[in-house]
Amino acid sequence: MLDLKAIRANPAAMEERLKRRDPSLSLGNFPQLDAERRQIIQKVESLKHQRNEASEQIAALKRARQADEAQQLIAQMGQIAAQIKELDAELSQTDSAIGQLLSRLPNPPHDSVPVSYDKADKVVIREYGQKPQLDFAYLNHVELGKRLKMLDFERAARIAGARFALYKGLGARLEMALIQFMFQYQITQNGYTPILPPHLGNRQSFYTSSQLPKFAEDDYYVERDDLYLNPTAEVMLCNLHRGEILEAEELPINYVAYTACFRREAGAAGGEERGLIRMHQFNKVELFKFVHPKDSYQELENLVQDAEDILQALQLHYRVVLLPTGDLGFQASKTYDLEVWLPSQGRYYEVSSCSNCEAFQGRRGEIRYRPAPGAKPEFVHTLNGSGLATSRLFAAILENNQRPDGSVVVPAVLHDGVGTDVIAG
């Protein structure tokens, strides 16, 4: 949700910022609707004032046993009551029109975000490590997974359909070891509080984190219970403090969650995104921060660093990129992606997306903090980042760590979890 006060103060400036993302975005008829709304409020409130005074008089008259006078007033109020009803209806109509308009407008980008409508215009901030020297006939992760009996896509398809995975044997152990490692690392090394949230959420939760109303098609929906299946733990963590007023000293609050994530991926057709790259279900460890607004951009840097720790511990080559305005997620003001090198595709692949949503989600979910005792509550800033998506990491480990003999070296930090240091056929 955009800041209404900021829009009113300078609609043109807000619109300009929105257009940095997408030139087709505009505030539409918001200014007119907003003015209309205020007019109606003024009218209806003065009528309600009249009604309140009359009510008091009626009560007084009845107490004084002046039934006739009371009856006369009651008759008069009938008309006012009808007007109030009409205006209230008008107001709720205007409110919902405004709500619909605003609920579909994304967060304006931060000034430090490069302006471009082309996703390719991301800025490489830094790189870590080097591409592995695979000077042999190397395999992609699907082939490796099959040969090493770690992945079984055929049987997964039998059970659920295309774009689902089935991990088995050392594949299952590797996946679990990855999840465990990432989860424990963020708890013990970076001080995050661990959370295992529900995997289903209600409408309000999905609205607050901004999956609704615009992206309903991306999520699995359980009609019978009016619940949505978790597409990212961001949704669940974001709503953890919905409607609360936090104390300034509590901030920042840092959470790490593990969940399976479910996405319909409608319209994301085949191509080279086979195997574990784009699935309906994948595993992800998610980081989430509730922070003081003055700290949020520093916290974004911290968040990226915390996610990078994992890739470094796994000794994977990756880079950090800053997304341009045209590639920003709906609720994000600024986003860094971590991209890991995938030899089979000859390109980097996103394994983490770290965003500062500023007060966008805070406003939607009324998530606030009190700057000082007795002071007016203000909206917190929220940040989210994957730390990380295992399924793509799994692919990266297989491909980057393979050797000419077809075996795969297990990263040292996962030896205990997997139960071996080399996976061989």
Next chain:
RNA sequence: GGAGAGGUAGUCAAGCGGUCGAAGACGGCGGUUUGCUAAACCGUUGUAGGGCCAAAAGCUCUACCGUGGGUUCAAAUCCCACCCUCUCCGCCA
């Protein structure tokens, strides 16, 4: 899933059509008293949206008693639906 009891301000809790502009208590904040602390006493106490004002301060209005509808001149209070909590039963990991 069935039966019952509940959901009122930061917390506990009274109120069950019109002096509710929500009692009272606790907590919080300010003060008086005090060698210091405690106690006692006095005062104060939420959120949101309008209006007046150049703006702040201030004044003022409206709304908020789980959520959404309805009845009524008037709803915390009556009616309907839903959500949540607790107890018991059923079912299950």
